[in-house]
Amino acid sequence: MRALIFAAGLGTRMRPLTDRTPKPLLPVGDKPLIVWHLEKLSALGVREVVINTAHLGAQFPPALGDGTRWGLRIHYAHEGDTPLETGGGMLHALPRLGDAPFLVVNGDVWTDFDFARLPASPRDLAHLVLVDNPPFHPAGDFRLDAEGRMHEEGEPRLTFAGIGLYRPQLLDDWRRVIGDEDGAAMQPPRFALAPLLRAAMREGRIDGQHHVGRWTDVGTPERLRALDAMLRN
Numbered sequence: 001m002r003a004l005i006f007a008a009g010l011g012t013r014m015r016p017l018t019d020r021t022p023k024p025l026l027p028v029g030d031k032p033l034i035v036w037h038l039e040k041l042s043a044l045g046v047r048e049v050v051i052n053t054a055h056l057g058a059q060f061p062p063a064l065g066d067g068t069r070w071g072l073r074i075h076y077a078h079e080g081d082t083p084l085e086t087g088g089g090m091l092h093a094l095p096r097l098g099d100a101p102f103l104v105v106n107g108d109v110w111t112d113f114d115f116a117r118l119p120a121s122p123r124d125l126a127h128l129v130l131v132d133n134p135p136f137h138p139a140g141d142f143r144l145d146a147e148g149r150m151h152e153e154g155e156p157r158l159t160f161a162g163i164g165l166y167r168p169q170l171l172d173d174w175r176r177v178i179g180d181e182d183g184a185a186m187q188p189p190r191f192a193l194a195p196l197l198r199a200a201m202r203e204g205r206i207d208g209q210h211h212v213g214r215w216t217d218v219g220t221p222e223r224l225r226a227l228d229a230m231l232r233n
Contacts, residue, residue, distance in 0.1 A: 002097050003046045004090065005037055006162075007107035008054035008083040013219050022056045024107035025063055026224060029231030032063065033218060034107050042070040044115045046103065050075045050096045054083040079188070086193035088183065091171050099168060106162030110227055111215040118165055123148075124205040126197065127165040130158035131215045142201070142208070150208045152198045161215055170196055 007024040014023050024034035034051070041049055049072050053060050057078045067074035077093040084092055090104070101121040111131075119127055128150060133140040140157030142150050174191065175184070177199045183190030200206050218224050 001044075001046055001101065001103060002048045002050065003041050003103040003105065004050045004052065004093050004097060005034060005105055005107045006052060006086060006089060007034060007060065008052045008057070008079050008089055009108060010055045010083065014221060014224070017221055017224070018055070020056070022053070022059060023218070025059060026218075028110065028218065028224060028228045033110060034064070036110060037105050037107065038064070038067070038070045038072060038074075040115050041103070041105075042072055044103075046072065048073045048075065048096075050077050050093045051107075052077045052079060052084075052089045052093050054079045054081060082190070084188060084190045085183070087171070087174060087178070087191040087196060088189050090166070090193060091174065092188050094168055094171065097168065101165050101167050104164055104166055106217075108218050109162045109215065110218060111161060111163070111211070112213045113161065113163060113211045113215065115163075117209070117211075118163075122165045122167055123207050125167050125170045125200050126206050128197075128206065128208040129161040129163040130208050130210050131161045132212065133157065133159045134215075134217070136217075136219070144208050144210055148207045148209065149204055150201050150206045152201050158210060161211060162217070170200060173199075 017026060025032045053076055064074060075096045079092060130144055137159050141160045143154035143157055144150055174196055177196050178184045178191045197206060216223055216227055
């Protein structure tokens with residue numbers, strides 16, 4: 001299995017920390033945030049990882065190298081100075097990910113979720129990990145039913161953890177779903193992944209699972225400091 005780490009965000013809520021350092025390279029515990037993911041991917045048996053980059057993207061290769069130290073082969077998919085968002089970033093990275101299902105993780109989250117708990121492949125188009133709604137996102141994102149299917153409407157709602165397994169076919173119909181939104185006509189195109197997921201949910205084609213352990217979206221300096229203190233203690 002191959003993996004994609006989303007690392008192209010601008011980190012605007014993390015300024016001034018991200019004025020000179022991309023968010024996934026900020027240290028937490030005793031290592032950069034993204035290294036926690038690389039270690040877990042290596043332990044899972046993943047051998048090829050694509051990292052998409054944009055903001056301060058030139059810092060990633062010197063910091064991470066080719067992945068040899070973790071038993072990985074890292075490919076960098078640079079998107080230019082402006083990120084392509086999650087959908088455009090995944091589409092841009094697709095040639096490096098191949099035709100088989102691949103694992104995707106947001107580079108700005110931390111969790112104790114064991115990637116080995118994921119299925120070997122999605123039952124249909126995608127399999128997402130959900131967590132309890134954190135204080136900064138109380139409304140949640142999606143509903144997970146008793147059969148493991150995900151829905152965009154209904155209660156109770158859970159928060160998408162930024163971790164999932166995807167089939168490349170999720171992107172096959174992206175132009176119809178995204179329509180004429182700003183960025184769709186660009187080359188390469190820029191668009192969010194969420195509309196594709198919601199469209200597939202309406203067809204019953206997205207599964208999920210609930211992780212009840214530790215997870216945080218490292219979206220502010222305060223959350224970064226709290227996570228750092230927790231890991232060091």
